[in-house]
Amino acid sequence: MRQDIHNSDIPALCRACEARHKGVCGALNTEQLIRLNKVTRQEIIKSGEELITEKEQNNRYANILRGVAKLSKLMEDGRQQIVGLQFAPDFLGRPFSSVSDVSIEAATELQLCTFPKKALEEIIKSSPVLEHKLHEQTLRELDEARAWMLTLGRKTASEKVANFVYLIATHTNPEENQTKNLLLELPLKRSEISDFLGLTIETVSRQLTKLRKADIIEMQEGRKILVKDFGKLYHACGH
Amino acid sequence: MRQDIHNSDIPALCRACEARHKGVCGALNTEQLIRLNKVTRQEIIKSGEELITEKEQNNRYANILRGVAKLSKLMEDGRQQIVGLQFAPDFLGRPFSSVSDVSIEAATELQLCTFPKKALEEIIKSSPVLEHKLHEQTLRELDEARAWMLTLGRKTASEKVANFVYLIATHTNPEENQTKNLLLELPLKRSEISDFLGLTIETVSRQLTKLRKADIIEMQEGRKILVKDFGKLYHACGH
DNA sequence: CGATTAATTGAGCGGACTCAAAGCTAGTGG
DNA sequence: CCACTAGCTTTGAGTCCGCTCAATTAATCG
Numbered sequence: 001m002r003q004d005i006h007n008s009d010i011p012a013l014c015r016a017c018e019a020r021h022k023g024v025c026g027a028l029n030t031e032q033l034i035r036l037n038k039v040t041r042q043e044i045i046k047s048g049e050e051l052i053t054e055k056e057q058n059n060r061y062a063n064i065l066r067g068v069a070k071l072s073k074l075m076e077d078g079r080q081q082i083v084g085l086q087f088a089p090d091f092l093g094r095p096f097s098s099v100s101d102v103s104i105e106a107a108t109e110l111q112l113c114t115f116p117k118k119a120l121e122e123i124i125k126s127s128p129v130l131e132h133k134l135h136e137q138t139l140r141e142l143d144e145a146r147a148w149m150l151t152l153g154r155k156t157a158s159e160k161v162a163n164f165v166y167l168i169a170t171h172t173n174p175e176e177n178q179t180k181n182l183l184l185e186l187p188l189k190r191s192e193i194s195d196f197l198g199l200t201i202e203t204v205s206r207q208l209t210k211l212r213k214a215d216i217i218e219m220q221e222g223r224k225i226l227v228k229d230f231g232k233l234y235h236a237c238g239h
Numbered sequence: 240m241r242q243d244i245h246n247s248d249i250p251a252l253c254r255a256c257e258a259r260h261k262g263v264c265g266a267l268n269t270e271q272l273i274r275l276n277k278v279t280r281q282e283i284i285k286s287g288e289e290l291i292t293e294k295e296q297n298n299r300y301a302n303i304l305r306g307v308a309k310l311s312k313l314m315e316d317g318r319q320q321i322v323g324l325q326f327a328p329d330f331l332g333r334p335f336s337s338v339s340d341v342s343i344e345a346a347t348e349l350q351l352c353t354f355p356k357k358a359l360e361e362i363i364k365s366s367p368v369l370e371h372k373l374h375e376q377t378l379r380e381l382d383e384a385r386a387w388m389l390t391l392g393r394k395t396a397s398e399k400v401a402n403f404v405y406l407i408a409t410h411t412n413p414e415e416n417q418t419k420n421l422l423l424e425l426p427l428k429r430s431e432i433s434d435f436l437g438l439t440i441e442t443v444s445r446q447l448t449k450l451r452k453a454d455i456i457e458m459q460e461g462r463k464i465l466v467k468d469f470g471k472l473y474h475a476c477g478h
Numbered sequence: 479c480g481a482t483t484a485a486t487t488g489a490g491c492g493g494a495c496t497c498a499a500a501g502c503t504a505g506t507g508g
Numbered sequence: 509c510c511a512c513t514a515g516c517t518t519t520g521a522g523t524c525c526g527c528t529c530a531a532t533t534a535a536t537c538g
Binding site: 428429430440441443444445447448 | 483484485486487
């Protein structure tokens with residue numbers, strides 16, 4: 001599949017990139033990487049900036065190299081719902097459609113590798129493995145969306161907040177399902193967490209205080225949180 | 240692509256099947272249809288019967304020929320969330336994974352065309368167009384899941400119920416965005432509607448009564464509902 | 479027809495919301 | 509260094525929407 005023997009032929013950018021190992025670019029051979037590399041552009045997006053607007057035309061895709069992106073939907077009256085978070089090395093954009101029905105915004109500072117829609121779609125034609133990789137990410141996102149639907153529809157405020165901390169814990173420090181202390185930084189502010197959980201900022205704040213008083217987490221400077229008891233946190237999610 | 244010229248070669252079952260036109264089987268040529276047809280089996284599933292159990296092994300896929308299937312997730316303490324509905328000619332099952340993380344159950348009587356996981360996966364290998372079709376359905380499901388997340392997280396009880404009626408209206412009678420009367424039959428009972436909307440049966444019932452008193456719908460025998468004002472219904476969804 | 483399950487309606491409660499105020503942070507400039 | 513601002517977060521008090529519990533009515537099916 002991949003020709004790691006000729007590692008030196010691989011574009012410098014790609015050589016260090018996580019997307020080539022765990023992301024969609026893992027489906028590409030050296031020649032395709034070189035071809036794609038000619039049209040890619042690295043970009044740094046500041047926290048809060050919008051990449052793709054809901055219901056609007058867009059003709060660029062991207063891979064996340066670093067940072068967290070949030071996908072959200074907005075109602076005319078201002079109500080908002082965050083419908084997903086994406087981490088490196090996720091692929092950003094809606095394949096096979098020129099309009100996304102969610103907006104994509106940088107939750108933290110974001111380092112991206114962007115490329116034109118057309119370039120990707122051409123490579124897909126010659127390399128079905130790439131579409132397979134994209135399909136697998138779509139399936140993973142669908143599983144996550146449905147798991148979150150259970151959280152939104154059936155869990156209490158405290159379970160929701162625990163679930164959010166748990167989600168961040170498992171995504172930023174994967175495979176560390178340990179009971180030991182685990183330090184993490186929340187990529188969202190309170191208003192965003194509330195829009196992700198279908199709650200208000202006040203309720204989120206109160207429930208975090210409850211988790212703190214229950215000795216499950218400890219709050220540190222900034223948005224840093226120390227998970228003191230991973231088992232209890234998992235349990236607090238409703239499991 | 241498809242060889243409709245040799246229509247007579249197409250298996251009898253497939254000739255009348257919606258899945259060949261609008262569903263995933265549209266990606267297959269006559270030869271592939273014949274190949275798949277050797278291992279397919281038509282099945283009638285009674286309302287309420289479970290096809291696939293959450294977290295359990297399963298090695299069959301299916302296309303819906305008639306009826307509605309519901310996808311749901313269950314918590315240990317019995318809380319339940321319906322995370323999607325599927326209509327003909329949708330494909331049922333989780334590609335590339337032997338365990339589904341949702342259970343699939345017949346919401347109404349269901350007529351299916353089932354086939355072994357292996358058969359489909361082999362055809363995918365020789366025909367990337369099939370994977371593309373599956374990918375497109377997955378993307379559509381993801382869009383729908385995210386739209387529903389907005390409903391679950393940010394809409395009021397009355398908006399939720401209106402949204403449900405609207406969803407059924409648009410899925411059972413597509414492209415009839417008319418102001419004229421539209422008769423439809425709800426495929427779910429109250430307890431299922433409440434599990435879909437993250438509400439209780441009582442609240443669902445009360446909100447339906449409100450829609451009736453607002454002259455937006457009219458309730459008839461069984462689960463039939465007459466939509467008297469499609470525009471008002473759309474508006475009642477929060478739009 | 480009764481038996482059973484589904485749906486409606488009512489009364490009262492409580493969890494999450496609203497509104498309001500005070501406490502933190504980080505950034506800016508004197 | 510502190511003063512000042514603007515944005516974010518926490519905390520409190522009171523309200524209301526949707527839940528719970530309970531009773532009735534309506535459908536469905538032997």
